[in-house]
Amino acid sequence: MANSGDDSQSRPTLNDPHFEGFPEAPEIFSWIEEIVGFGVRRPGYEGDFNCQEWIKNKFNEFGLVEVKGEEVPLNIWQENGASLKVYLLDNPSIFVDVPAYPLPFSKPVENFQAPLRHLESTDFPNGDFVALDKVQLSEVPLQFFRSLATSYFDPENEFDSLVQTLPFGQRFTEVLAPAMNIGAKGFIGVLDGFPWLTKEYYVPYDGIIRDIPAIWVDKEAGSKITELMGRGEVIASISVKGRNYSGSSQNIVASLKGKEDKWIIIGSHHDAPWASAVEDGTGIAMVLAQAKYWSKTAERKYNMMFLLTAGHMSGGAGTRKFIETHNELLKDTVIEIHLEHAANECRGENGNLIATGEPECRWWFTSEIEELQKSVASAISAENLKRSLILKPDIFMEHPPTDGGFFHLAGVPILDFLTAPMYLFDKLDTLDKVDVNGLLPISRAVVRVIEDL
Ligand SMILES: [Zn+2]
Numbered sequence: 370m371a372n373s374g375d376d377s378q379s380r381p382t383l384n385d386p387h388f389e390g391f392p393e394a395p396e397i398f399s400w401i402e403e404i405v406g407f408g409v410r411r412p413g414y415e416g417d418f419n420c421q422e423w424i425k426n427k428f429n430e431f432g433l434v435e436v437k438g439e440e441v442p443l444n445i446w447q448e449n450g451a452s453l454k455v456y457l458l459d460n461p462s463i464f465v466d467v468p469a470y471p472l473p474f475s476k477p478v479e480n481f482q483a484p485l486r487h488l489e490s491t492d493f494p495n496g497d498f499v500a501l502d503k504v505q506l507s508e509v510p511l512q513f514f515r516s517l518a519t520s521y522f523d524p525e526n527e528f529d530s531l532v533q534t535l536p537f538g539q540r541f542t543e544v545l546a547p548a549m550n551i552g553a554k555g556f557i558g559v560l561d562g563f564p565w566l567t568k569e570y571y572v573p574y575d576g577i578i579r580d581i582p583a584i585w586v587d588k589e590a591g592s593k594i595t596e597l598m599g600r601g602e603v604i605a606s607i608s609v610k611g612r613n614y615s616g617s618s619q620n621i622v623a624s625l626k627g628k629e630d631k632w633i634i635i636g637s638h639h640d641a642p643w644a645s646a647v648e649d650g651t652g653i654a655m656v657l658a659q660a661k662y663w664s665k666t667a668e669r670k671y672n673m674m675f676l677l678t679a680g681h682m683s684g685g686a687g688t689r690k691f692i693e694t695h696n697e698l699l700k701d702t703v704i705e706i707h708l709e710h711a712a713n714e715c716r717g718e719n720g721n722l723i724a725t726g727e728p729e730c731r732w733w734f735t736s737e738i739e740e741l742q743k744s745v746a747s748a749i750s751a752e753n754l755k756r757s758l759i760l761k762p763d764i765f766m767e768h769p770p771t772d773g774g775f776f777h778l779a780g781v782p783i784l785d786f787l788t789a790p791m792y793l794f795d796k797l798d799t800l801d802k803v804d805v806n807g808l809l810p811i812s813r814a815v816v817r818v819i820e821d822l
């Protein structure tokens with residue numbers, strides 16, 4: 370398969386008046402700074418609520434109509450940290466006390482104590498025990514992803530040698546399943562195969578409440594625990610401060626009228642695991658950029674809806690709810706475009722993450738409509754968006770692994786842009802991780818695709 374054909378000669382150039390009025394990169398980046406400034410934006414948190422109000426204000430400021438919040442019921446996980454002490458059964462004065470972080474939607478406990486076993490052990494005690502597992506992030510040669518792609522844009526032939534570290538291990542979000550299947554009453558996950566030192570891994574985020582106390586520890590803590598386990602029977606004492614409850618959040622929607630009574634939906638999610646810049650500060654900002662641009666354009670062929678959903682970090686609750694309640698609208702939807710994660714590639718160094726100055730591999734999940742696939746390929750090359758892969762929606766699973774993936778299952782044509790940097794669920798998703806240079810070209814590629822429709 371060859372690189373996608375480049376017909377950018379016939380298309381507007383970068384300085385074409387065609388794009389006049391499109392927000393500049395510093396403005397888009399300043400929105401991301403404001404979003405990060407709200408603090409942790411998990412469902413039910415004040416930061417997410419303030420972000421929703423701010424989005425409504427922006428939509429109103431741009432002159433969009435029917436700006437509103439639509440209620441989304443969801444499970445809320447509120448945590449206030451965790452702790453772990455592991456001691457020798459025969460001599461409790463020999464112990465390790467290590468920093469720990471609770472798994473979302475796990476069970477809050479105070480000093481739950483039980484013998485500790487490696488998950489792969491065959492010698493489980495009668496009665497309660499805690500399972501210790503290790504997580505290694507998956508590494509995938511980009512040659513492999515390229516082999517799955519419909520087409521790709523890789524002018525520097527980097528896919529030949531690049532290897533991407535994904536933000537998941539082999540079990541994706543099913544990290545607790547093996548421990549629960551063997552009857553463990555507690556879980557300690559060592560973030561062993563991570564290129565940086567962390568315990569703050571916001572996974573699983575499927576919104577499913579699991580009835581065991583569960584914590585993450587970093588690899589240094591993992592070594593200390595394993596060493597102690599080598600000295601005899603050990604007891605783990607776990608505390609998790611948190612609360613699971615049913616609550617609600619809001620999808621924020623707004624519209625612009627077009628000439629024809631059909632719809633283009635442009636979406637992302639407003640919640641996040643942390644005060645995250647990439648996930649999904651960049652997505653919100655790219656949706657706002659489209660909203661601002663199209664609000665100033667007289668030539669709108671179709672109606673446009675801008676959608677920022679709730680509860681991506683609670684099982685994608687917002688997108689599910691939107692699809693459930695807007696059946697009629699979806700029948701008249703020409704395309705749903707989801708924009709998430711304009712991310713810098715990073716490497717681990719001395720326990721930290723350093724941006725390499727290059728973008729993370731760009732995934733463009735595109736419905737199998739030939740004209741659409743061609744239009745996307747042509748927009749990518751016109752905007753010189755290197756490291757891009759055009760992928761069929763169901764290439765990895767039933768639907769694309771994005772907040773917008775459910776639209777594919779609802780039969781709506783989609784274009785889902787996202788990247789999957791290894792730090793996506795980590796506290797270190799900070800402003801330095803934003804692919805600032807990509808914000809404008811990605812946005813303009815989307816404009817080109819919409820104009821082709
Ligand atoms: Zn996201």
